[in-house]
Amino acid sequence: MKKVWAFDIGASNGRLMLASFDGEQMHLDELYRFSNKPVHLTDHYYWDVLHIFNGMKKGMEVSLQKGHNKVESMGVDTWGVDFGLLSKTGELLANPYCYRDPQNNDGMEKALKHISKEELFVTTGIETAPINSLFQLLAIQERNPELLANADTLLLTPNLLGYLFSGVKNNEYTISSTTQLIDLKTKNWSNEILSMFNIPADLFAPVVPSSSIAGETLPEINKELGMSPVKVVNVAGHDTASALAALPIGDGFSVFMSCGTWGLIGVEVDQPVATVQAMHAGFTNEGTLEGNYRLLKNSMGMWLLQECRTIWEREQISTDYEEENQLFQQTEAFGAFIDPDDNRFFNPDNMVEAIKVYCRETNQQIPQTRGEIIRCILESLAMNYRLVIEQLEQLLDRKLKRIHMGGGAIQNHHFCQLIANVTGRELVAGPAEASSVGNAISQFISLDIIDSLREARQIVKNSFSIPSYYPEENDRWDEAYQQYKTIISYKLEEE
Numbered sequence: 001m002k003k004v005w006a007f008d009i010g011a012s013n014g015r016l017m018l019a020s021f022d023g024e025q026m027h028l029d030e031l032y033r034f035s036n037k038p039v040h041l042t043d044h045y046y047w048d049v050l051h052i053f054n055g056m057k058k059g060m061e062v063s064l065q066k067g068h069n070k071v072e073s074m075g076v077d078t079w080g081v082d083f084g085l086l087s088k089t090g091e092l093l094a095n096p097y098c099y100r101d102p103q104n105n106d107g108m109e110k111a112l113k114h115i116s117k118e119e120l121f122v123t124t125g126i127e128t129a130p131i132n133s134l135f136q137l138l139a140i141q142e143r144n145p146e147l148l149a150n151a152d153t154l155l156l157t158p159n160l161l162g163y164l165f166s167g168v169k170n171n172e173y174t175i176s177s178t179t180q181l182i183d184l185k186t187k188n189w190s191n192e193i194l195s196m197f198n199i200p201a202d203l204f205a206p207v208v209p210s211s212s213i214a215g216e217t218l219p220e221i222n223k224e225l226g227m228s229p230v231k232v233v234n235v236a237g238h239d240t241a242s243a244l245a246a247l248p249i250g251d252g253f254s255v256f257m258s259c260g261t262w263g264l265i266g267v268e269v270d271q272p273v274a275t276v277q278a279m280h281a282g283f284t285n286e287g288t289l290e291g292n293y294r295l296l297k298n299s300m301g302m303w304l305l306q307e308c309r310t311i312w313e314r315e316q317i318s319t320d321y322e323e324e325n326q327l328f329q330q331t332e333a334f335g336a337f338i339d340p341d342d343n344r345f346f347n348p349d350n351m352v353e354a355i356k357v358y359c360r361e362t363n364q365q366i367p368q369t370r371g372e373i374i375r376c377i378l379e380s381l382a383m384n385y386r387l388v389i390e391q392l393e394q395l396l397d398r399k400l401k402r403i404h405m406g407g408g409a410i411q412n413h414h415f416c417q418l419i420a421n422v423t424g425r426e427l428v429a430g431p432a433e434a435s436s437v438g439n440a441i442s443q444f445i446s447l448d449i450i451d452s453l454r455e456a457r458q459i460v461k462n463s464f465s466i467p468s469y470y471p472e473e474n475d476r477w478d479e480a481y482q483q484y485k486t487i488i489s490y491k492l493e494e495e
């Protein structure tokens, strides 16, 4: 039995999973979970890296206490685009900014004075969005130039966390691809873009392939935790890339979805699709574990509901999941729809209010109860996913018959059924914790325990429960979808 530690750190919590492989089947055990939320301080949003580091070490301690001490390796996957800056002596210079920091909008504005969205898209394959590392760097250049002047090395979040354990500085390919600083052709840092914005090229630790070995745990860590050295693997560091690796996709007619805080929808392609149509429809080309491309759209996911829960908690209203499911079932369908990707939902002070205002402005019935808000969010998300799948079909000129979905949202069975109904497609849900499974696959490949991604996906099929949801009541949902498109017609016209 071979065991690895898969750290999947998300924008609401971090988890340590123990993945075991006996040569035929893989098992996943959650060993430890800790909260991880952006910290709001004055005008900024930051990540508390030391809190994450401590959470990871605590997880390792729990593993060792439980007797899981013969572990081959560890790997870290996280959300995209964010990074930490190190000094010459290798110390973290500041808490990394979170992609929801409003200063990034200014960074994007500054960039677009020098380069067009088209040129950026053709060079990098990446959608122009304020969260991108490129725009974050430009915002720092403007507001906090001392930070950049003192910075010796930039590490993206999964590699920053890996570095704290191994002392090795590198940036894995899939996470680097989210920055909008990687040249689509060379798959390396784009000198053209870096020099255009006076960003020193030697700031960036080298890009290394997924499933390569960075090094091993530092003697100080081994001593502190009382463990033998463990290899540190550059797993597919972007959580979406890891999730995709775990989905048992068997043909070119499937679309993948990773739904947690975000809802990422796309297909795996050998060649990037960096056309003007793809750009106008808001698609992006990020990297896969095998070094190919994920043509996908970054859409909203459970963030909308997570933020409503924050408000309800503040008002001392229950946020019990079971109760939410009941409310969802008891509430009538098609009350009101929102465009989940509308900018106003990116980081509002009060998500419940923001939803109500949207409905008022679009002349719809305003959702009042918790059940109505939950229905409005989940139905709108599903409607938006259908729209994205149809756009993908147009871009690829291919019918996409099936959805493979991973991410926390698959635990919500009503939501899975809703997506199957709205999209009129089979939805294959799982494995649960897809990012952790993909993270472990990347480690087993690097250790030569599993030969290829194809083999790994077969192992996933044989190891985990992966139920299918089939569409029901098609006509009713089709009609509602037309209604949804009328409400968001102002946006469709823009695209």
Ligand code: LRH
Pocket (backbone or CB within 6 Å): 011, 078, 079, 080, 081, 099, 131, 178, 238, 239, 240, 260, 261, 262, 264, 298
């Ligand atoms: C989802 C995700 C997504 C984006 C965002 C910043 O967790 O990785 O793909 O990159 O976070």
